[in-house]
Amino acid sequence: MRPGQSQRNRFVSQTLKKRPVKKKNKKLIGLVVLLLFIFLYLSFSSALKISNLVTPLGKNINQAELEQATWDYLSQRRFWLLPQNNLLFLSKSGLFNYLNERFPIAELKIKKRPLHRLVLDLVEKDYSLVWLENGLYYYINDQGEIIKTATERPQNVVVISNLADPKQGEKRIDMDLKYLESLHTVQQTMTVNQPDLIIGHYVYDNEPNTIKLKIEEGPLLYFSTKEDIVKQVSKLKVLRDQVFPDQVNFLNQLYIDLRYGDRVFYQ
Template sequence: MLDSKSLKPTKNFRSQSRNYYKSKKYTNPFFQESKKRKRHFALGLNKANAATISGILVFCLLIWFLIYSKYFAISATEIKGEGRIDPAMIEKLVWEQINSSYFVLFPQKNIFIFNKNDLKSLLEERFAFNNLEIKKKIPNKLIIRFSEKEYAIIWQEGESYYYGDSQGYVITQLENTLEVNKKDYPLIQNQKTKKLSENSADIEERYISYVLELFKRFKASTEIPPLDFFIIDDDVNTVKIKLVDGPKLFFNINEDMDKQLNKVMIIKNEKLKEDFFKKEYIDVRIGDSIYIR
């Protein structure tokens, strides 16, 4: 039989029991899940921020590479054309624009930023082109092809002379009268009240066409007296010719050219003969009539 001493709890047992209960931990599942969510959300934000920053950096580097790197900086030009325009003059204007900038930050030297339309407008102000083409060749080259308008007439206003095309556009101004080539191009003296405007002569294309055809007829014929120059004034539908050491001839551009030339030849060979060159003018513009002074 056990005695009472053996049933009495010992101090050691109580101490161990106390320690056992203290070591236990109780957790709330709800709060535990909440903490996990916060950690996951913070981690997601950090990843998103990192991705955004990385994207911005990549974008900035790309912009720098496309705009400011030497790889896309224009370093070569290829200029070819037909006519009397010196390609070196065009190249000079091209490089002036290349070395300029838009608002400092955007250099025209960059192949993407370089403005072809600005260059085309500038060149067309300086030269008379029949055709002008500007191309960009990636990464760093400009290609320019052009053809100059062909000379058709010489336009005179006062003491100034200009080469013009068949539409009346001025191509270039002659430096001196020694350059006036009346053998190859008809000289048209402007006696109208209106003068040159924006590199264009005040003359309709149909007048120029008539002048060019008359010029061919006079050059091809040995019977027609040699001409000196043409006159355009305020008389409507009229082209006037000044003959060398002779009278002026008045032609109607709406009437048959051959008929009017025949009237001139009849007057010269059958009527006036030697007196033909003494007259001031011969007007063959109207029908079968001829007016002489």
């Protein structure tokens, strides 16, 4: 072997070993470039862009406001990169949380559809009572959650006039749910057992364990939340039958207190 030949062979051998590494780097760079191209294509391509929004016509949720809120969310980007108006990159959980914070939604299904369509299939929360405070009518459910707000007195809905401290919060009426439960019982029992009496409204004040019901053009009725509501309504029926058979005399009473055992107080 000639002098220096061994060193040249080692150099050639090392050079040959390094070449595959360069090829791997080129492949990796090519793959990154390809993925970047695909990402940019999918991000800016109109093929996946949401342009058609299908929303339900609701009872308590304004359809135009729901659509506007949805478009507002779709105009955002997730992680500063992923456009939310793209069917592929849209975060359904993110849109759900965004809308749920702004509307009384019980259930919401977000469906991605061909032809650039996004379908919102939802079930609204409904109200059962109306809370009157500072001139505003708050439509609430059994949990005290505010469903919507109005300035005009509603029709065919139970109204509770608040004469105590303000209870209206950001999303709910902050009050004892036991009171609402008892009020529903009074309402249902009166409707069944005293159907001829027209309920005007309920009065809420600081008197504990008490439900006050104002009969339209008639007396204020006092019920105890600690006593059996059905028995209290039964006492009212006996009072009307035996003491005030004349409807006019009954309606002329100022109040009728049914809270104390077998006794009834009236004036």
